[in-house]
Amino acid sequence: MKxxxxxxxxxxxxxxxxxxxxxxxxAERAGALSLSAALLGMAAEAWDGxxxxxxxxxxxxxxxxxxxxxxxxRNAWLSQGIDDxxxxxxxxAANARLRSALIELHAAVEGDDAPDARALETRIWEELRxxxxxxxxxxxxx
Amino acid sequence: xxxxxxxxxxxxxxxxxxxxxxxxxxxxxSRISGGASRQTFRFRxxxxxxxxxxxxxxxxxxxxxxxxxxxxxxxxxxxxRAFFGSRVPVPEMIWLEEGTxxxxxPFSVAEEIIxxxxxxxxxxxxxxxxxxxxxxxxxxxxxxxxxxxxxxxLGLDRVMPPPDPVxxxxxxxxxxxxxxxxxxxxxxxxxxxxxxxxxxxPPAPAQKIGVVHGDFRTGNFLYDRQGGIHGVLDWxxxxxxxxxxxxxxxxxxxxxxxxNLAGGLVPDAVAIAHWEAASGLKADPAAVHWWTLxxxxxxxxxxxxxxxxxxxxxxxxxxxxxxxxxxxxxxxxAILKVMDRL
Numbered sequence: 387m388k389x390x391x392x393x394x395x396x397x398x399x400x401x402x403x404x405x406x407x408x409x410x411x412x413a414e415r416a417g418a419l420s421l422s423a424a425l426l427g428m429a430a431e432a433w434d435g436x437x438x439x440x441x442x443x444x445x446x447x448x449x450x451x452x453x454x455x456x457x458x459x460r461n462a463w464l465s466q467g468i469d470d471x472x473x474x475x476x477x478x479a480a481n482a483r484l485r486s487a488l489i490e491l492h493a494a495v496e497g498d499d500a501p502d503a504r505a506l507e508t509r510i511w512e513e514l515r516x517x518x519x520x521x522x523x524x525x526x527x528x
Numbered sequence: 529x530x531x532x533x534x535x536x537x538x539x540x541x542x543x544x545x546x547x548x549x550x551x552x553x554x555x556x557x558s559r560i561s562g563g564a565s566r567q568t569f570r571f572r573x574x575x576x577x578x579x580x581x582x583x584x585x586x587x588x589x590x591x592x593x594x595x596x597x598x599x600x601x602x603x604x605x606x607x608x609r610a611f612f613g614s615r616v617p618v619p620e621m622i623w624l625e626e627g628t629x630x631x632x633x634p635f636s637v638a639e640e641i642i643x644x645x646x647x648x649x650x651x652x653x654x655x656x657x658x659x660x661x662x663x664x665x666x667x668x669x670x671x672x673x674x675x676x677x678x679x680x681x682l683g684l685d686r687v688m689p690p691p692d693p694v695x696x697x698x699x700x701x702x703x704x705x706x707x708x709x710x711x712x713x714x715x716x717x718x719x720x721x722x723x724x725x726x727x728x729x730p731p732a733p734a735q736k737i738g739v740v741h742g743d744f745r746t747g748n749f750l751y752d753r754q755g756g757i758h759g760v761l762d763w764x765x766x767x768x769x770x771x772x773x774x775x776x777x778x779x780x781x782x783x784x785x786x787x788n789l790a791g792g793l794v795p796d797a798v799a800i801a802h803w804e805a806a807s808g809l810k811a812d813p814a815a816v817h818w819w820t821l822x823x824x825x826x827x828x829x830x831x832x833x834x835x836x837x838x839x840x841x842x843x844x845x846x847x848x849x850x851x852x853x854x855x856x857x858x859x860x861x862a863i864l865k866v867m868d869r870l
Contacts, residue, residue: 387853388713388835394849401846413558421846428853478714485715492721511869514718518860527854528782528862 391429398422428525439520440477447484461487541630549575590635607766610682615673641759644750662755664794672806675771679739688768693734696769707829711836718860719828731818734770745783746791776819781862824863831855
């Protein structure tokens, strides 16, 4: 999730502290705190599963790139990565590299009628569908 | 500027614009929550004129340092003015101040339309449940009226550049893709796939160049319990283009509010039929599909730019994080749905 959760939580801490001062306009305080509550709820939901989601997704993307073989081109090396540092920021950086590679692979195969290209595109769409499921939150706005 | 400082300065500005008024005061100034693109306040303006006390309820919208949508306030102001008094209900615009001397930032002032609701969530509670068909008829009829309007007769081409009917889709797609290129904080494989599809399958030329509201959806109009609509708001993304663009935005699945209905109200086909009847235009299914998917991309660009404004520190209000966290995933799912990949 962008902005990153730790940065938003730090900002919300300051916001809550500012709204603890007695002379804040009640309407502004109500608006700030209700929005803060909504964001805290989202952060709480995302927090527990964040590392698991990224590890799972990175694994699936590496498998896709590995199976793409030469079609992965200059990004083929990314399929060899391992998530041995489980900090969310590190996992997210690896995820961004892998999803960039996925975009290039998708663009390369979608106009190709070869059977292996068709099969890869089907797998890419399936992974994209699964990625939206992994990222879904009960507190989503729509 | 704190509210305590804002009120007297706003009163001084109002007095300067009302030569016949005396004892001008701003009362009950309070910020309205929301308003990610403008800081929005409501207030009562009181004054004395020809010996008689006067009062009017007004809305102040002031540019924040960085907003969710970077828009030209004059375009928005002129769009409101063009439709005031027409079958498209809008509040009266009173003042537009593009300088920064009066209130540090540019702003506009409009009449406040009172007594109605805007929040989408209320629509699925009593006593609004019985109003959905009526509300939908009014909603897409008004959108059709916007499409029917002649922007050149309204003089809007003076502030909104008219595009070529053949290329208006490309102008819009180029613009929003550029927003994504500049503002994305992480790769967007679903959105990028949608953009490639849109470029490979362009829509038919626009039937006409019309006014595009740019953000016509449930939540951006004032409604009553019977399904009446009394004010269409948030014209800050108004421009000239293919009227189907607005129809596509209204059919973006993120505005279904987790109901499989256009705007959470009626099936898409019903909404489209109301729009066709009012606009006098045809909603070619392939073109509607293109514009609906385009609007999913546009939506994602808006949510992404909200995150960017926060990350860069231009606007650290929590309202900027809410769409970034709460809308990106639903928008991805909406793209998959429109592309029949869900």
